Amino acid sequence: MNRRYLVGLLLGIILSSASTFAQNVSMNSAPAGFQPAYVVGEDTFAIVNLPGVYIFPEMKFKNKKEQDNYYKLIRDVKRTLPYAKMVYSTLIETYEYMETLPNEKAKQQHLKRMEKEMFKEYKPQLRRLSYSQGKLLIKLIDRECNQSSYNLLKAYLGSFRAGFWNFFASMFGASLKSQYDPKGKDKVTERVVVLVENGLL
Known part of the structure; x- marks a missing residue:
């Protein structure tokens, strides 16, 4: 337990x-x-609030390449996790603000303005991400928001624009429909994320 x-x-x-x-x-x-x-x-x-305790088995590597990939993953998680958390907080703020808007037209205008502002602010930073970091960011957004990047775009920007961005991502070998699997193929990533979140890496 x-x-x-x-x-x-x-x-x-x-x-x-x-x-x-x-x-x-x-x-x-x-x-x-x-x-x-x-x-x-x-x-x-x-009355003392104790932090969570996480215990993972020691990492064992078959070879140096596997070890290098693990340390690269640590670097990439540290680089991309703040962006995934920013997306989640922006999502919450946007939803709460949109609930105060009077009609659909006002909501769409706000979304377009927000999209433009986010592009201006984050595009230079995101362009510096490598392909592997971009793919990881898509998965970490799913982890933070509990739904894929495609579904988020579809909900806020509509099916056509979500499809366009997914097609754009596919040209770089990524898919916005990628889902995070913390107990399966993304088990090692989840380990790294938890350790990074708790200041242990």
Whole structure:
């Protein structure tokens, strides 16, 4: 069982049992830099948020090429993951903002303006990505947003424009319909992403 869930379960048991002694329980507020605590009778229980613990088997490489590919993957994930997370945050912000717009015409105008601004801001940076980094970015967008880049484009820009961009990507050996498979073919990538996200690589 994941240690984070185990700790959460234990804290839940402590807190639920503590609630049976409600008349004797008080919650201490804590100044900055200190942890809050529950006081149950004469006992004090600190409330501590523990980070997740991830344990992976040691990487074993068949040869130097495989090892080099792994370290290249680490470099590529560090390069592309921030863009995938940016796409996700932009998606959330765009959806929330579009909900406030009065009609479909206003929504389409906003999307065109946003598309133009994003091209202007990110095109120079994205052009510096290698083909393999571009393919990886497409998969990481699927990981962050839980749907393929093609589906995102289709939802916001329509089928025709999504098809155009997918055709454009295919000329470089990529597909916007690529799906992320963290337990299968992308298992090693998922390992690297988790370690990078937690500052362990």
